[in-house]
Amino acid sequence: MARASAQYRCVECGYQSVKPLGRCPGCGAWESLKEVAEARPPSGGRNPPKPVPLLRLRDVPEGGEARFSSQIGELDRVLGGGFVPGEVLLLGGEPGVGKSTLLLQVAQKMLETGRRVVYLAGEESPGQIRLRARRLGISLDLELLRETRLEALLATLEASPPDFLVVDSIQTLETSAAPGSLVAVRDATAALTRFAKQYLVTTVLVGHVTKEGLVAGPKVIEHVVDATLYLETAGSFRVLRSSKNRFGPVGELGVFAMLHEGMEEVANPSAAFLAERPVGAPGSVVALSLSGERALALEVQALAARTPFPAPRRVAQGLDSRRVDVVLAVLERRLNLPLGNLDIYVNLAGGLRVFDPGLDLAVGLAVYSAVVGRPLPQALAVVGEVGLAGELRSVEGLERRLREGERAGFKELVYPPQFKTLEAVVSRFL
Structure with missing residues (x-):
């Protein structure tokens, strides 16, 4: 039996080559091309793919967006009125800007409305999160998940889908590629998006900002998610800005003040x-x-x-x-x-x-x-x-x-x- 031909794929940007290269022509990374086995097409016409039925637009049932409020006015303003079931959002920002703090406060608001929330702690230990939760007044009913292997994570979530999911952060998930690489981020985002759409789980993905000021793999991620939000520092304030939003306006801006008790809305930014x-x-x-x-x-x-x-x-x-x-x-x-x-x-x-x-x-x-x-x-x-x-x-x-x-x-x-x-x-x- 002839051996399947091998290809080499860059773990940083996904560039493919038929031979090993010292430096990736796509992103310039050194020693980033790894060998992957090329999938062989089905032989002899066995098990051909079945045609998929088409759907006419008139047969699609009409229905509005069943939004629900985040209970935080400035966040609702940026989202265009609140969250949408099954929506996938990417929240980017520099380290220490307050992404985790804001999302813990959002998780508390969701718990208060009777929704089940799962918080994936990929970077901080449960002890660290509990210390922060005590300072912010977060309920101890918040469910934490420490699993970073993508397959095990999806199996756990599919067994008991929550209403609201926070993934902090998407770069910590382990796939077939190296954690944090563009290929791993792309695969993890695509898998979580499929899960969110199937089970109507509102999902927020936290993304790190690179030294160039961009979320790692922005073009790979942004076309998959429904909304991309950036949390930035503006003097003594924090500004939440939307750069993409399928369910609301783009470029909307929310202003917060970072206090010891957490993020506080600024009612009069002017x-x-x-x-x-x-x-x-x-x-x-x-x-x-x-x-x-x-x-x-x-x-x-x-x-x-x-x-x-x-x-x-x-x-x-x-x-x-x-x-x-x-x-x-x-x-x-x-x-x-x-x-x-x-x-x-x-x-x-x-x-x-x-x-x-x-x-x-x-x-x-x-x-x-x-x-x-x-x-x-x-x-x-x-x-x-x-x-x-x-x-x-x-x-x-x-x-x-x-x-x-x-x-x-x-x-x-x-x-x-x-x-x-x-x-x-x-x-x-x-």
């Missing part, structure tokens, strides 16, 4: 981010931003300093650096503002990262104010996109932004088409 805004300082202006369906009042800061170098520096933190460069070019070309010998620093105060065209006007005013050394009115809030001709353009969700500005107590709101150009706004307030 006031929290503006709490330390300096009074009467040049280069400071409030912008009305939009993240998903949430409008926020945020402070844009700018600083101009004479440069000792031939090429001046342009630094943007929390903002799209390319849009900042465009606004600086408009200031120089359309408003004749000399920036050639100045280092320009632009910052979105509070540690947030917001890539919103509606912040252009705030960036332009902040830089102009910093260069001329004159402060803007303290009760002023602005919104608007700046075009290459210096014109102001309308932005998405203008009414929601203006309502947030009024609620935050700003007396003067500047927006298009109230003002036609950036130059008109500068002439009015500076």
Whole structure:
């Protein structure tokens, strides 16, 4: 009997080769190609696959999403109203940002509503989890699972499916590939997704963030799960953001404060981010931003300093650096503002990262104010996109932004088409 031909597969990215290679051409990892036996096709036409019946769309029963609340308002906002039975979510974030803390609090809320929760502790010991649970006030009825072998894990869960499953973390599960590799993460995610859909178990997978700032194997995982959430640090706050959501809006944002007792919702994020805004300082202006369906009042800061170098520096933190460069070019070309010998620093105060065209006007005013050394009115809030001709353009969700500005107590709101150009706004307030 002829031996089945062998292939070599990279345990990091899944690249396949017919011969062993020292370095993977797909991901560049060294000594990562391992030999795997190639599956042989059925011989002689034995046991051919049976055709699968097709289903017409009219035969599919109509039914809405049977959502249930997480009992945490900021999380429900990001999810689009709550969890969906059988939904699989990926929660990513840097170590220590509070992923496990948040999920333990969610598990407690699920227990309080009468749902059975299983928490897979792949990284921490049960003793460590109990110590944290005592600090957070988590019920001792929470069921823990320490099994990291994928086949044994699925057998345990299928014998008694829970209502809510937390896997902390997906990188600890052991499959045929090395734990933590992209192949292992992909296989484990696919298997858990099939289980969740079959038994309608809402499942949350915790994913580690790599040194590049991405969840390990993002493209391998994200197309499988239903929603991808990221928990980030923003100054003294924690921001939960959705980058994919099949059952809700994308880009929605929830704000938490990390306390000793756990994650606490921030009811008024605008006031929290503006709490330390300096009074009467040049280069400071409030912008009305939009993240998903949430409008926020945020402070844009700018600083101009004479440069000792031939090429001046342009630094943007929390903002799209390319849009900042465009606004600086408009200031120089359309408003004749000399920036050639100045280092320009632009910052979105509070540690947030917001890539919103509606912040252009705030960036332009902040830089102009910093260069001329004159402060803007303290009760002023602005919104608007700046075009290459210096014109102001309308932005998405203008009414929601203006309502947030009024609620935050700003007396003067500047927006298009109230003002036609950036130059008109500068002439009015500076």
